Amino acid sequence: MTGTVVTHTPAVARLRDIALACGRAAALRAAVELSVAEALGDTPTNLIDLATLVGAPPETLARLLRALMCHGVFAQDDDGCYVHTEESRLLREDEPGSIKYIVLWSTEPWTWELWPHLADAIRTGDTVFTALHGKDFFPYLHSAAPESAAVMDRAMMQSSTMSVQAIVDSLDLSGARSVADVAGGRGHVLAALLERHPGLNGTLVDLPNALRNVDERLRAGGALAARATVIPADARADIPPGKDVYLLKSILDWDDESTVKTLRNVVRAAGPGARVYLVENLIDESFQPKFSTTMDLLLLLNVGGGKHTLEGLTELIRRAGLRVDATRPVDAYLHLVACTVPAPAAE
Numbered sequence: 001m002t003g004t005v006v007t008h009t010p011a012v013a014r015l016r017d018i019a020l021a022c023g024r025a026a027a028l029r030a031a032v033e034l035s036v037a038e039a040l041g042d043t044p045t046n047l048i049d050l051a052t053l054v055g056a057p058p059e060t061l062a063r064l065l066r067a068l069m070c071h072g073v074f075a076q077d078d079d080g081c082y083v084h085t086e087e088s089r090l091l092r093e094d095e096p097g098s099i100k101y102i103v104l105w106s107t108e109p110w111t112w113e114l115w116p117h118l119a120d121a122i123r124t125g126d127t128v129f130t131a132l133h134g135k136d137f138f139p140y141l142h143s144a145a146p147e148s149a150a151v152m153d154r155a156m157m158q159s160s161t162m163s164v165q166a167i168v169d170s171l172d173l174s175g176a177r178s179v180a181d182v183a184g185g186r187g188h189v190l191a192a193l194l195e196r197h198p199g200l201n202g203t204l205v206d207l208p209n210a211l212r213n214v215d216e217r218l219r220a221g222g223a224l225a226a227r228a229t230v231i232p233a234d235a236r237a238d239i240p241p242g243k244d245v246y247l248l249k250s251i252l253d254w255d256d257e258s259t260v261k262t263l264r265n266v267v268r269a270a271g272p273g274a275r276v277y278l279v280e281n282l283i284d285e286s287f288q289p290k291f292s293t294t295m296d297l298l299l300l301l302n303v304g305g306g307k308h309t310l311e312g313l314t315e316l317i318r319r320a321g322l323r324v325d326a327t328r329p330v331d332a333y334l335h336l337v338a339c340t341v342p343a344p345a346a347e
């Protein structure tokens with residue numbers, strides 16, 4: 001018999017791996033949902049004990065762990081007991097630097113509904129979320145999927161916790177008496193800025209439902225409450241006027257029209273000379289291109305937006321009437337684009 005023997009080249013292996021990547025994400029999510037990382041302490045634990053702790057049959061738990069161990073998440077010692085790796089530890093809620101909620105946020109149930117529509121979104125350039133759910137993404141999240149909104153809050157908090165000191169270090173607030181954090185979520189970045197700068201007053205702006213869980217330091221009775229104001233508003237329509245500094249972090253990857261509208265609102269609300277700091281994960285400057293390029297596609301699906309290149313974001317900033325003064329990395333994930341509201345052109 002003659003015929004061609006198909007060899008399994010590294011390229012074939014890579015493509016097969018990519019084709020089943022959703023299974024890897026599902027395995028990671030399942031481990032988080034089963035709290036495997038919390039159940040496994042510092043002592044190596046055998047399968048039967050671990051299965052009892054997580055409430056799953058040993059056979060299926062072993063299969064889940066085998067799939068994850070291929071990627072360095074959990075390991076086995078010489079006796080076959082399970083132990084943590086650096087990766088699996090980060091799934092523990094109590095681990096400093098934990099990314100448990102970032103894993104959940106990246107694999108929320110709505111993400112699995114959206115991915116099969118990617119070819120349509122690529123063809124049309126439009127979000128498919130609104131067509132599927134009858135509402136834009138953020139209003140849907142805050143009204144119809146409050147558990148998912150809570151996961152987003154915690155994911156943003158974990159993400160900001162990783163970056164918050166670097167952000168606070170990178171913003172020049174010299175001479176500023178007031179700052180507004182626009183779409184600032186629970187306000188943990190604003191709280192860190194107020195802690196660093198005792199003479200500063202801060203305003204937190206976000207959608208009404210997003211402000212139900214504001215950082216306790218900013219709430220009535222909180223340590224920073226006397227210097228904090230919380231304003232429920234749609235940033236595309238309403239920006240608090242007259243602040244010295246406006247911060248917008250991880251919000252401008254929605255559709256371009258919303259970005260330009262929001263930045264124009266900032267220009268109108270702020271006086272000439274006000275500083276506007278944009279902090280974003282930029283796709284061309286990212287040190288984590290596998291994460292950023294995939295997140296770019298998810299953003300197309302859910303908000304009809306995407307990750308910006310530095311050039312693309314700069315173009316939108318200029319269209320909105322802001323002057324770009326400087327750009328620099330904040331950390332391995334985020335970039336700062338520092339802008340100023342220019343004086344109005346002479347008639």
Ligand SMILES: C[S@@+](CC[C@H](N)C(=O)[O-])C[C@H]1O[C@@H](n2cnc3c(N)ncnc32)[C@H](O)[C@@H]1O
Nearest residue numbers: 138156160183184185206207210234235249250
């Ligand atoms: C990705 S999160 C970033 C939160 C925060 N800036 C951070 O980096 O931790 C996006 C935030 O934008 C808020 N948001 C979405 N649409 C908005 C709108 N039209 N007006 C004001 N805030 C909005 C969401 O509620 C959410 O808190």
